[in-house]
Amino acid sequence: MRVIICEDHALVRDGLERLLGNHGFDVAASVDNPGAFLAAVKRERPDVCVVDVRLPPSFTDEGVKAAIEARRQIPGLPILILSQYVEQTYARELLTGGEGGVGYLLKDRVADPKQFVDAVRRVADGGTALDPEAVARLLGRPERQGRLELLTPREREVLSLMAEGRSNSAIAEKLVITERAVEKHVSNIFWKLDLPATSKDHRRVLAVLAWLQTAD
């Protein structure tokens, strides 16, 4: 699997190259600025990209802008964004468009190589990987509590894991319940939140997010 890394801190970039290399990724290019990233994406057509949010020249949200631009040029290009902070606005901007293959993780997640690599693979396969912290914050916002109060604690747990991009089997494994039980929770959630049920993993996340952004 071919990956492009865009990260301006040499230390972190080297670490990511080694980490992904150790897990069988082929690092096609490793760059430190948005311009070089877009050029490399065009040239290499990678299977997945790992991009830092803060990049030169202004060190604000160049990574998000570069990711959106790259996906405009190559629709559906899987991109995992890494950030020191979780900003809901960025998550929404990345997910607008409705295609999968998007991830948004805190940089802290690289401390667990296995989970991190799983997330990269999930994004590469067209799934989503939202950071648990981002999900927790989205679900924890008081003004959203109205509809969410209808959910049982178990259903909330399932919703969080869904939003992180986990499949039903992964959720089942994590919560130590059967896959059938998960399916039941999921359809309950969709019903309680008035969401049309769909089959694809990332559609579920997008639906949840869309609801979170618009509902009052």
Add this chain to the structure above:
Amino acid sequence: MAMNNTETLDMSAVGSTTGSRRSIVALAATATRDFIYLLAVLCMSIIGFVVWVTGLSLTVSLLILIIGFAIWVGTAYAFRATATVDRHLAGWMRREPIPAIYTKPSQRGFLALVRSVTRDPQTWKDLGWIVLNSILGFVVATVALTFTGLVLAYITMPLWWWAISDPHTQYATLNLGIYTVTSTGWALVTTALGLVLAPLAFALNRGAASGHAAVAAAILGPSESQRLHARVRELATTRADAVEAANEQLERIERDLHDGAQARLVALAMELGMAEEELANNPDAARESVRKARDEALNALGELRDLSRGLRPALLQDRGLGTAIEDLAHRAPLPVTVTVTGEIEDTPETVQTAVYFVVAEALTNTAKHSAATTARVSIERTDTAIGATVLDDGRGGANPQGSGLAGLHKRVRALDGRLDVISPPGGPTVVRAEIPCA
């Protein structure tokens, strides 16, 4: 104060002849000063008359047209120029400069300029002064100068009386009203009369000049409310600057954290994660990862330490400014000598902190950019202010608008102080801050 004391001592120590000679010289100097001042007042009263009559009549007659507004602004600036000359003259006379406070237009554009000039109370005070001066100043100066001229003519009469010939008698005579000067004898009598009148002329000039200057100072100087307005404007600016400086500092801290300690901790966590994976089948690689992780932990610690020192230098709080400056000097990569005069430890804490950062930034710049071989830091505490000077022997050319220096400038200004950076190309560089404090 000290000067006056020594002068008095000198006077009593030296003989009375020298003393009186000295006082005669001083009297002559005062008289000359008054005379020159009154001459200048006479000129200015005439110029002022021309300015106000022309300016006002043009403005009033053209005000119905748009151009009248431009003429009005021009007239107001002509008032301002005239008043500025008068202000300098009176300041010179009183040996105390008269401050000028004019409102600056708050916005750009012609209308804003018209409005600000018209609303500025000083414009109207200037006009009032110029009109008053063109009458009163003219009269006062003319009377005083005519009398002085007369006295001088009397005193010098023996030198020139013969040059005036009376057309009726064909003899050299001069009619003074009471008597007629027809001989050198009479001329000498006139000299005596002139000498008697001289003190009167002196007193008249003295009174006219100092009185005129006092009225000028009262009208042309800022009123209490103008002074307060100006002060409020200044405070608003410096407060905005202080807030901005604080914001810039916060941004810098966030950037430093993000680029420094946070990035290192991410790398550290990643190394540890990889080490955990490698432990089972590749212990050597695991050991290498752990070693790297430890290095990153130490680097992160160092960066956090530098950052916190940049926020609130512990030594400054614990031991005061003197020790903290010594510490800065020791940490600088070039030899730095520190001189401290006065009781600097009494200085308010905010002022000490500002001084500390001025010295820290100046020394950092010296070390980074100046290629200097030595630097000198001197801190002087007087009763009313504290000054800090950092001088290096480097190549100069520092940019006073550079971000570090600009931030310091705001910091110092917020404390009513000033920061000067003198750094000609080729050096040397002097950074000097002075902050008032009781």
